[in-house]
Amino acid sequence: MQFEISKAFIEKIEHLIEEQNNQELLSHLGDMHHADIAEILDQLTLDEATYVIKLLDSEKTAEILMEIDQDDRERVLENLTPKEIADEIEEMDTDDATDIISNLSVELKDEVFKNLKDREHAQHIVELMRYDEDSAGGLMAKELIKVNENWSVTGCMEEMRAQAENVTRVHAIYVVDNKGKLKGRLSLKDLITAPSNANIADVYIENVDYVDVHTSAEEVARVMQKYDLEAIPVVDEIGRLVGRITVDDIIDFIRDEADKDYQMAAGISEDVDADDSIWELTRARLPWLVLALFGGFIAVTVAGQFESAMVNYGFLFFFMPLIAAMAGNVGVQSSAIIVQSIAKGTLTGSVWKRLLKEVGLNVLNGIILSIILFLGAHFILGRDYIVAFTVSTALISVIIIASLIGTFVPIMLNRYKIDPALATGPFITTSNDIFGLLIFFTIAKYMLGF
Structure with a gap:
């Protein structure tokens, strides 16, 4: 049966720590799975978590340390002596030990190495530290x-x-x-x-x-x-x-990469957590928000070039959010499929063939959506046929262009060794907003004559 943490259990553990009742603490935690103990430590203060780590034997706490959040782990390690850290390292596989030591300060790292009794284990760690963390050498363990x-x-x-x-x-x-x-x-x-x-x-x-x-x-x-x-x-x-x-090392890597790509797609430029400081969160989010702001300025400038349409065809501006939203949505859909294929290694064949397929798909989607828009604009909004046909034609054109941008950009980013996940975020959305409005007003200008 899966272990579940209750508020009463956490309060009991906190009380036992406060009373320094080590015997009863060990009776509660001694036979518990290391992943469950890590979950408990997440609910405790730093001092309480450190107390538990020092109480349990190194064989178990070595596994617990690898289960808790990296930031929490680093804070716990700061409360341990070099010898205590070395005792934990001795019980870890070399890949996990390398991850731990690599995040220590230079001074602490030297002290920990001095306290390692198993010199072969220490040599293996030193060897693994030479490799890039995102390479096979950085992921591997020496135990086999x-x-x-x-x-x-x-x-x-x-x-x-x-x-x-x-x-x-x-x-x-x-x-x-x-x-x-x-x-x-x-x-x-x-x-x-x-x-x-x-x-x-x-x-x-x-x-x-x-x-x-x-x-x-x-x-x-x-x-x-x-x-x-x-x-x-x-x-x-x-x-x-x-x-x-x-496989567990690869799962950890895939999970970390998925988290990074998800944040990048959302316009967060650094790997951050909700518990990070306001400054760290601002630094991660602000760059893309600034980009989106400048993109908005460009979109405003584009709309400003068609000021005469405001006088004679003011109703066109009611369609602007719709056109911009559809451009952004189609672009994100197209780029998401390409980024996913790149990540899986299944993106093969000619780029032009891929673009042609995406155009064909979005021509079909565009025709269906344009028909719906035409009927809505004419029968629901009461616009005449020429107006309804204009916005419908603009929509299908915007959808095709947005799909091309969403397909082409991540492929080019990947070709030049830039993370293609960039393409699924504000970059694509902002660029397609701009192109969408430009195409919309250009088509409207020629069809309505303003």
């Missing part, structure tokens, strides 16, 4: 099980038992040669059923998917998703097996 192709099945089993002590979860068994180069993978079934005097070279599977340390995290995610992998080995520049990436 590997066997030599020249080992016997019996010797392999003994070596695997020793290696498994440092591996939290065994996803795969990898086979390497004498130089450490990845040769293939080993099926546990084949290993168990093989004769005891057989060599690994006789039973391992050569076909194995892998990535190198410089492969982008996006590409790693694509490969793992395509082949339904729970883990994927990572090799260095000369093909030596240096680590492995598990």
